Amino acid sequence: MTIRFFDGHACLQAGKSVLALSAAVSLKVLDQQDSNGNYLYARGRHKYFGIGALVIFFALFSGYGMAHMLASMVNVSSSGASGSIIAGCLWAMFQWCLERQMIMSIHSDSSWVSKTIGISWRSLLALLSAITMVYPFFVDSNRAEIDVRIGEMTRTRLIQNLQTAQAATGLPVLQKSSTDLDEKLRKAEDAILSDPPQLAEMRKQLHNCRDRAREEERKSMQQIASWQQALSGIGGIAGITSINPETALLQQKITAMQNRIKAGKVRCQQYEQEINNSLLTWKNEKLADKALVATALKQTQSSISKAQERSNVLEQKQTAKIEAAAASGFAADFAATWQMLQDDQHRRLQFIWWLLWFLTIEMVAIIVKFSSHTDVDAKLNSDEELVKFDISQSTQMRRAELALRQLHHAMNIKGQQAALQADDGKSAAALATLQRLHELEKQAGTGSGLSFESQQMLQQTISAIHASFARLLLVK
Numbered sequence: 001m002t003i004r005f006f007d008g009h010a011c012l013q014a015g016k017s018v019l020a021l022s023a024a025v026s027l028k029v030l031d032q033q034d035s036n037g038n039y040l041y042a043r044g045r046h047k048y049f050g051i052g053a054l055v056i057f058f059a060l061f062s063g064y065g066m067a068h069m070l071a072s073m074v075n076v077s078s079s080g081a082s083g084s085i086i087a088g089c090l091w092a093m094f095q096w097c098l099e100r101q102m103i104m105s106i107h108s109d110s111s112w113v114s115k116t117i118g119i120s121w122r123s124l125l126a127l128l129s130a131i132t133m134v135y136p137f138f139v140d141s142n143r144a145e146i147d148v149r150i151g152e153m154t155r156t157r158l159i160q161n162l163q164t165a166q167a168a169t170g171l172p173v174l175q176k177s178s179t180d181l182d183e184k185l186r187k188a189e190d191a192i193l194s195d196p197p198q199l200a201e202m203r204k205q206l207h208n209c210r211d212r213a214r215e216e217e218r219k220s221m222q223q224i225a226s227w228q229q230a231l232s233g234i235g236g237i238a239g240i241t242s243i244n245p246e247t248a249l250l251q252q253k254i255t256a257m258q259n260r261i262k263a264g265k266v267r268c269q270q271y272e273q274e275i276n277n278s279l280l281t282w283k284n285e286k287l288a289d290k291a292l293v294a295t296a297l298k299q300t301q302s303s304i305s306k307a308q309e310r311s312n313v314l315e316q317k318q319t320a321k322i323e324a325a326a327a328s329g330f331a332a333d334f335a336a337t338w339q340m341l342q343d344d345q346h347r348r349l350q351f352i353w354w355l356l357w358f359l360t361i362e363m364v365a366i367i368v369k370f371s372s373h374t375d376v377d378a379k380l381n382s383d384e385e386l387v388k389f390d391i392s393q394s395t396q397m398r399r400a401e402l403a404l405r406q407l408h409h410a411m412n413i414k415g416q417q418a419a420l421q422a423d424d425g426k427s428a429a430a431l432a433t434l435q436r437l438h439e440l441e442k443q444a445g446t447g448s449g450l451s452f453e454s455q456q457m458l459q460q461t462i463s464a465i466h467a468s469f470a471r472l473l474l475v476k
Contacts, residue, residue: 019052022096024104029379044376047368054365055099061133061358063092068136095129099365106369107381115370122366130358138351139333142340145347149336154326161322165314169307174300181297188290196282199275206271213264220257227254 020027025048032040039045067088071081102122107114139146166172231250326332341348 016049018056019049022052022055022100023048024100025376025380029376041375041379044374044379047372047374048376051103051365051369054361055096055103058099058129058133058362059092059096062095062129063088065132065134065136066091068139098125098129103365103369106366119366119370123363126362126366127359130355130362133358134351134354135337138354139337141350142337142347145340145344146333146336149340150326150332153332153335153339154322157322158319161318162311162315165311165318166307168314169310171304171307171311174304174307178297178300178304181293181300185290185293185297188286188293191286192283192290196278199278199282202271202275202278206268206275209264209268209271213261213268216264217261220261224254224257227257 016031017027020030030039030041030045030048034040067084070084070087102125106118106122227250231247231254341351
């Protein structure tokens, strides 16, 4: 006993069956042969086997594209990978069914208007299918650049997150206030070391006062010296003055001049005291201003610390979400791909090239089905026309049969109506007579309490009714 593990003929037949099923045509039609063993529809046979191969090809690539996108969504985890494979297989089956419906709905002998309309909506479906197939190839071929773009977008979003978190807690405003207060504090410290605005004028007045006092003192000392010389010339001894009017007058003048010198010095001392008081007042005011600014700065810095803590909390929460979004797979890849297609004309040209290539390949089956009319198409169209004609004839025969039945029924109804009109109420009268007779017979059977005369009258009435009923039947 020989066990065959591989049957080449069975595998070949199974493959041909799958191709024929994918092309929406019967394998029996494609494999019909004449008496010499030659295929009856050789040209159409190759056409539909090729169309079936293209349908299977598109289904497989569409399933791969869908599985790739779903796998990128779940970051290719163990459970996610199996789910992506299952979803890819389901999508491949859906694409296979869609392609078969598109092929089945095409008639190569249709008018050009119908073909133009058909190609339009089929081209849209083909474009969507081509995009599904192109996307995974484009992403895989540009993976490095897409990762760079994702990193740049993530960094930009993190910076924006930091800025918005700080703005939400009012940190920038507080920092600006702190900077302004630092500037005010520096100005207050500089003001403490500076002089009041009027101090220059006061110092100038003090300088002029001292100059005048020195000049007056010099002149006064010269005058005093001359007066003292005159006093000594009068004959007075040093420290001893004779009491006479002239001597007394000179001494008064010397004393007055000395008092004048002292008054000038006192006046300058008053200017100097005013300057010192002004400086002290100025410094006290600026120290008070510095204390106020320092207190406000301290409060602002405390508010900045609290706002910074709240900002850090908000930033960390949003940062975790941004980083998760950056690693989310499909969404991040799609955003980076879209940005790359907008900014990079070379990548955009690459994507268009891929798209046109897959779209052209997918349109081949549709164009071939539309444009070429082979022997198989003729066979299928003739069979379809015959089936339509047979269905049409059966429908017409069924309609005629139903119409004939309706006619018979209508004739029966008309005949019954004519019979009733000819009867003219006789049947109804006979029926009423029969019912009355039945009632009288029943009454006669149960009327044992009646008198003999009454029973005879009842029997006569029954006999009369019998005779009347017999006449009605005879007339009818």
